[in-house]
Amino acid sequence: MADHKPFSPFPFFALLLSSLLLCSPMGEEGRRHAHEDHGHAGPAPRLQTFVISVQQPESATFAGHEDRERWYRSFLSENAAADDVGMGERRWVYSYHEVLTGFAARLTEEEILGSLHLHSATTHSPEFIGLHTGSGLWGGGATGGRLGEGVIVGMIDSGVTLGHPSFNDDDMPPPPSRWKGSCQPPKFCNKKVIGAKTFISGSDSEKATPADDDGHGTHTASTVAGSFVKGANVLGNTYGTASGVAPHAHLAIYKVCTGNKCQASDILAGIDAALADGVDVLSISLGGTPGLFIFSDLIAVGAFRAIKKGVFVSCAAGNFGDSDTVINDAPWILTVAAGTMDRSIVASVKLGNGSIFQGQSAFQPAGFTRKLLPLVLPGANLSDTAPAFSCKPEYLVGVDVKGKIVLCKGGRGILNFDKGTAVLKAGAAAMILMNAEFQRGTTAVSAHVLPASHVSFSDGSKIIDYFRRSNNPTVSISFEGTKLGFSSPPAPEVASFSSRGGPNVMDTHILKPDVLGPGVNMLAAWHSPVGPPSVNPDSRDDAYFNMISGTSMATPHLSGVVALLKSAHPDWSPATIRSAIMTTANIRDNDGNRIIFYGSLNKTADVLAIGAGHVNASRADDPGLVYDLVPTDYIPYLCDFGFVDDTLKPGLVGELVNCSTLPRIAREQLNYPSIAVLLGKKSPTVAVNRTVTNVGEADEIYKVEVEAGGGLAVSVVPQTLRFSAVKEKQSFTVTFSKPGGATELSFEEGSLRWVSDKHIVRIHISVVIDLLE
Numbered sequence: 001m002a003d004h005k006p007f008s009p010f011p012f013f014a015l016l017l018s019s020l021l022l023c024s025p026m027g028e029e030g031r032r033h034a035h036e037d038h039g040h041a042g043p044a045p046r047l048q049t050f051v052i053s054v055q056q057p058e059s060a061t062f063a064g065h066e067d068r069e070r071w072y073r074s075f076l077s078e079n080a081a082a083d084d085v086g087m088g089e090r091r092w093v094y095s096y097h098e099v100l101t102g103f104a105a106r107l108t109e110e111e112i113l114g115s116l117h118l119h120s121a122t123t124h125s126p127e128f129i130g131l132h133t134g135s136g137l138w139g140g141g142a143t144g145g146r147l148g149e150g151v152i153v154g155m156i157d158s159g160v161t162l163g164h165p166s167f168n169d170d171d172m173p174p175p176p177s178r179w180k181g182s183c184q185p186p187k188f189c190n191k192k193v194i195g196a197k198t199f200i201s202g203s204d205s206e207k208a209t210p211a212d213d214d215g216h217g218t219h220t221a222s223t224v225a226g227s228f229v230k231g232a233n234v235l236g237n238t239y240g241t242a243s244g245v246a247p248h249a250h251l252a253i254y255k256v257c258t259g260n261k262c263q264a265s266d267i268l269a270g271i272d273a274a275l276a277d278g279v280d281v282l283s284i285s286l287g288g289t290p291g292l293f294i295f296s297d298l299i300a301v302g303a304f305r306a307i308k309k310g311v312f313v314s315c316a317a318g319n320f321g322d323s324d325t326v327i328n329d330a331p332w333i334l335t336v337a338a339g340t341m342d343r344s345i346v347a348s349v350k351l352g353n354g355s356i357f358q359g360q361s362a363f364q365p366a367g368f369t370r371k372l373l374p375l376v377l378p379g380a381n382l383s384d385t386a387p388a389f390s391c392k393p394e395y396l397v398g399v400d401v402k403g404k405i406v407l408c409k410g411g412r413g414i415l416n417f418d419k420g421t422a423v424l425k426a427g428a429a430a431m432i433l434m435n436a437e438f439q440r441g442t443t444a445v446s447a448h449v450l451p452a453s454h455v456s457f458s459d460g461s462k463i464i465d466y467f468r469r470s471n472n473p474t475v476s477i478s479f480e481g482t483k484l485g486f487s488s489p490p491a492p493e494v495a496s497f498s499s500r501g502g503p504n505v506m507d508t509h510i511l512k513p514d515v516l517g518p519g520v521n522m523l524a525a526w527h528s529p530v531g532p533p534s535v536n537p538d539s540r541d542d543a544y545f546n547m548i549s550g551t552s553m554a555t556p557h558l559s560g561v562v563a564l565l566k567s568a569h570p571d572w573s574p575a576t577i578r579s580a581i582m583t584t585a586n587i588r589d590n591d592g593n594r595i596i597f598y599g600s601l602n603k604t605a606d607v608l609a610i611g612a613g614h615v616n617a618s619r620a621d622d623p624g625l626v627y628d629l630v631p632t633d634y635i636p637y638l639c640d641f642g643f644v645d646d647t648l649k650p651g652l653v654g655e656l657v658n659c660s661t662l663p664r665i666a667r668e669q670l671n672y673p674s675i676a677v678l679l680g681k682k683s684p685t686v687a688v689n690r691t692v693t694n695v696g697e698a699d700e701i702y703k704v705e706v707e708a709g710g711g712l713a714v715s716v717v718p719q720t721l722r723f724s725a726v727k728e729k730q731s732f733t734v735t736f737s738k739p740g741g742a743t744e745l746s747f748e749e750g751s752l753r754w755v756s757d758k759h760i761v762r763i764h765i766s767v768v769i770d771l772l773e
């Protein structure tokens with residue numbers, strides 16, 4: 001994961017947070033206010049992009065896109081609506097058609113305050129780190145040889161590198177006839193990449209192309225549906241045949257990020273186009289900062305419109321590591337956490353006193369000396385947190401590093417790649433890169449520009465200790481190549497950077513993340529050569545690959561699994577597919593033990609880190625029972641948030657809903673494939689209903705098995721479910737009661753499994769006990 005610089009800051013408006021923004025009634029009143037703003041000349045006003053949701057009157061019909069845009073513009077002051085260039089900038093950004101009734105425009109705060117209720121178009125960044133498997137985890141026909149045929153996956157990302165062999169279309173059929181998309185420019189398309197459009201506001205749309213200037217989009221797209229490429233390698237480390245998870249699925253590319261930045265208004269425009277074009281799955285490895293309310297989250301808004309059209313949405317859980325940091329957590333999204341795989345590319349660090357630490361590097365120079373060399377710590381005389389430790393280039397000036405090995409700490413906003421470049425430039429022989437404390441244990445197999453080894457925080461701390469105690473600190477690095485299929489450490493383990501849910505603020509009543517996928521040191525296609533210029537292995541045919549890490553890399557694995565399932569079961573709804581993935585996930589590693597946190601001395605990962613567990617595509621193909629949902633099931637869930645005037649405005653769900661006309665249903669009753677409840681003084685007992693649908697054999701009998709910690713009392717009625725038809729539905733009630741000796745605040749987890757002769761259908765349960773409530 002290297003520098004897991006997660007996402008950029010998320011500029012936000014209090015106005016937006018407090019007013020259920022996207023759901024703003026924009027009748028005459030809004031219009032009047034907007035016009036009152038007209039002519040108001042503030043001092044040097046700053047323009048920002050706002051997404052504005054308006055309510056379409058039932059009487060309004062539009063002749064076409066132009067007509068609709070004219071109506072949208074009527075909400076703005078004349079200056080703003082007229083593409084006024086008085087402020088040196090174009091004001092109009094997008095009209096939306098599918099994701100919401102509304103538009104994006106560049107406005108001043110003055111222009112919007114008190115009038116339009118908006119949503120700030122925030123700056124998002126794709127996560128930038130990470131690393132992939134050579135042979136595609138389940139590329140080999142998890143679903144009876146259907147490798148994603150006929151399925152179209154929309155990538156909302158930084159574009160694609162057409163011409164890379166991962167996107168060749170030799171084995172591909174033409175796009176399905178229902179496909180309405182296109183490529184701009186047309187030469188960007190083949191039968192693998194069947195759509196490619198660019199939404200980078202502010203750039204010259206004539207010149208903007210879907211070409212990937214970052215690598216992230218190429219990597220994620222090839223992970224979902226890359227074609228088979230023999231001899232894929234990073235710097236000569238070969239991994240055999242690379243392929244995406246669904247190698248026969250089609251890709252539609254929506255470039256919404258450039259230079260590692262993505263605007264929310266662009267993301268929404270990309271989703272808007274993808275829905276109009278007719279994608280089946282959306283893969284979104286992007287996001288904002290944690291804690292965003294569901295109604296203010298533009299990705300949640302776009303995703304809701306997607307599932308209304310039967311389009312599956314999988315998103316990254318975030319790279320923030322700690323508790324309570326999950327993003328993209330709306331209940332209609334599949335939220336994906338990242339774990340390791342059983343592969344490392346070893347670069348061992350040996351100290352002068354004999355201690356050895358196992359680090360990693362993708363660059364494995366054959367002739368590198370095994371001799372001990374002097375160890376240098378720039379800024380060694382300063383405190384441990386001094387910037388010098390991070391190998392900021394200016395701190396290397398004047399330090400004698402010639403022919404020595406330099407220790408650099410991760411983080412401080414300097415990419416690992418840039419640290420390596422600075423150390424190489426200063427004349428060092430090699431680099432040891434250690435994680436900063438917040439980066440903990442997960443190390444990256446990176447294509448460094450010089451001989452290097454990436455070690456964990458705890459190993460790095462021992463190296464610093466050795467440096468300080470020794471009069472003549474020396475060190476060597478030996479490159480030992482690829483280790484595969486080992487069980488020490490076991491795999492998968494939860495990546496240190498993978499965002500976790502929180503027991504304290506379980507405000508959604510839906511536990512997130514949902515599932516763990518491979519996201520550490522993932523090999524996939526890349527847009528440019530990597531590593532030292534001298535070693536450029538393979539200029540053969542631009543077949544560049546790179547290893548990077550992040551929940552960004554785990555997400556396309558799941559999107560690929562979804563494509564496989566959709567291809568094999570065209571009638572499965574998005575909720576059915578998600579349920580199939582979650583109820584069949586593994587909670588154990590390849591040693592048969594519970595999945596642990598990376599580098600944690602066997603600390604079991606809880607549901608807040610892994611959700612249902614690690615995906616197993618073959619088992620998801622035959623789940624037995626599913627917890628299904630239709631889009632309208634989310635309405636009572638949303639109403640349960642409670643609003644002053646008791647209405648759900650159209651911003652999020654696309655229609656005006658009067659909640660007081662609906663039965664009140666508590667959020668935990670949503671038929672989700674997990675259960676999360678709060679037991680408190682007022683509610684010492686909570687009963688939750690769930691309904692399962694039979695997608696296994698017609699005649700199957702299931703018995704319930706419950707596991708719960710902390711003396712929780714959990715009862716299930718009925719205990720047996722007998723099915724006699726496919727698609728038959730049956731309901732059950734789970735009652736949770738607080739244990740006798742409960743402390744004031746505690747968190748317990750467990751599982752509920754329906755077990756037949758052929759299937760085990762497992763959901764995870766979690767209970768917050770808060771006796772102060």
Ligand SMILES: *[C@@H]1O[C@H](CO)[C@@H](O)[C@H](O)[C@H]1NC(C)=O
Binds near residue numbers: 379
């Ligand atoms: C640290 O301080 C000592 C004593 O002042 C000096 O000899 C040494 O060069 C310094 N080391 C670095 C890396 O600055």
Ligand SMILES: *[C@@H]1O[C@H](CO)[C@@H](O)[C@H](O)[C@H]1NC(C)=O
Binds near residue numbers: 354355462463469
């Ligand atoms: C080498 O030094 C480190 C740091 O002081 C220490 O943790 C380690 O035990 C030492 N190794 C040996 C073999 O003495």
Ligand SMILES: *[C@@H]1O[C@H](CO)[C@@H](O)[C@H](O)[C@H]1NC(C)=O
Binds near residue numbers: 591593601602
């Ligand atoms: C962790 O588990 C492994 C495999 O079961 C075992 O060999 C090892 O000793 C354990 N480590 C600790 C620190 O408990």
Ligand SMILES: *[C@@H]1O[C@H](CO)[C@@H](O)[C@H](O)[C@H]1NC(C)=O
Binds near residue numbers: 618
């Ligand atoms: C996935 O599920 C299949 C079918 O049950 C099983 O054979 C396989 O071992 C599982 N793979 C993993 C990694 O758990």
Ligand SMILES: *[C@@H]1O[C@H](CO)[C@@H](O)[C@H](O)[C@H]1NC(C)=O
Binds near residue numbers: 658659
């Ligand atoms: C919602 O419905 C209730 C009951 O029918 C009604 O009293 C109320 O005025 C409605 N609210 C709105 C905003 O339409």
Ligand SMILES: *[C@@H]1O[C@H](CO)[C@@H](O)[C@H](O)[C@H]1NC(C)=O
Binds near residue numbers: 688
């Ligand atoms: C749950 O199901 C039981 C039994 O069918 C029913 O009595 C109860 O009202 C349901 N509860 C909710 C919240 O739907």
